[in-house]
Each structure stands twice: as structure tokens, then as C-alpha cells.
Amino acid sequence: MKKQKIIKINAVTITAIFLLANLASVFGNNIVPSIAYFNADKTIADVNEPITFSLSPSNVEFTSIANFYVDFHDGTLPIKLTADELSVTHKFAYEGKYLVTLIAVSTAGLTDQATLEVEIKNQPPIIQSIIIPDSAYEDQLVYLTIGTIIDSIVDENESTYIWNLGDGSFQYGKNVSHVWTNKGIYPITLTVIDDQGAIDTTTEFLEILNVPHPDWTLFSSLAISIPISSSSYFKCGS
Ligand SMILES: [Ca+2]
């Protein structure tokens, strides 16, 4: 009896080992991960400019049994991806070159990896034009605005715009307005400072024209010459 029991246990054990081996095969423990594609929508970008990294494994069955980790090597934690989400968007906070690593890990712990270098660098602003009138009159409200400025798209709302209005006053922003009270030719200088401190500046000239004082002598003589009659009066509130 005792011998028969031992044989029975051995048979169960062998069956279990066989089943486990088959399960391992079904779930891919023997599949070596292989990365077919790891790319980025751009490899040069500005600080805080989003970069999307995309990947695909070469062995399709691997997608259902693996995890993917993207390590940006910028001090942030690696991002874990799954078969349902095979891309990740990341922003780098500082300038520099980064080796981004993709690691594919199977359930059995087998791995494959790929690397991609991205360069994070600020693009200095370049002012191509500003929009101001050639001339205006004393005491007239004049509007000034930025024209074309070349810079990375993420810097547009991160930059500082400083207008030196040539009469000792300054204004800040993309669009400003100002009144010059005396005639003259004023240098209008726009300075743009982006979020990494890169600067560009440009100057154009605005001529402020004199507004003649009204000739009160002429006005008073005209007033005297107008005959006062019952038909020439102003109605209040008309
Ligand atoms: Ca920037």
C-alpha cells in the first residue's frame, strides 16, 4: 500500500510540472522581448516642451505579457507603460543631453532595451518686427504691439516683454499703449527676455507731432461777429 501511495504522489507531481511548463509557454515566459521601434516626435526641444516617445515590440504576442519602462535619466521616476499605452509624453525641466532608455521586461524577467538621445536647449528669442505707427500727435493714445518674434512655442507665454518708451517711462506686456505729451522723435525699444534669460532687443522711432494751440483771438472775433437774435441760441439738452 505504502509503495502505491508514493507512485501516486509522483504521478501528480509530474503532471503538475508538465502543466506549469505548458502554462509558462502559454504566458510567454520563454519569449524573449524584442523592441522593434523606439522613437520620439522630436529629439531637440526647449525646456518644458512636450516630447512624445513611442515604442512597439517586434514580437506582437509579447505586448500582452510585458511591461515597458521608460527612464528619462533626468531625476524623475521611470514611467511604466503597458500594452494599452505604448507612448509617453515628457517634459524636461533643464537644458542638457539625456539618454532616454526603454526597457521591456517579460513576466519571466527577460529584457530588451533601446536608447534615444534627446537634446534640451533653449532657443533665444529673435524679434523680427514690432508694430508701432510712424507718427502720432501729442496727447494721443498710441498702441504698440509685438510683431513677429521667433522663439519656441512654449516660450511665448513665459517671456517678459519690456517697452522703453523713450520719454523715461516703461511698460510691460505684448500689447501696451501710451501717451506722449510733447512733440519729438522718440526711440521705442522692445526687449524680450525668455524663460531661460535669453534676450533680444530692437528699436524703432516714433515721431510725435505738435498739436497747434487754438487761436483764441480768432475764435473771440468770430464770436463777436455773430449777431445775437431770438433765433440763434442753443437749447440745453438738445
Ligand atoms: Ca525656453
Ligand SMILES: [Ca+2]
Ligand atoms: Ca526661448
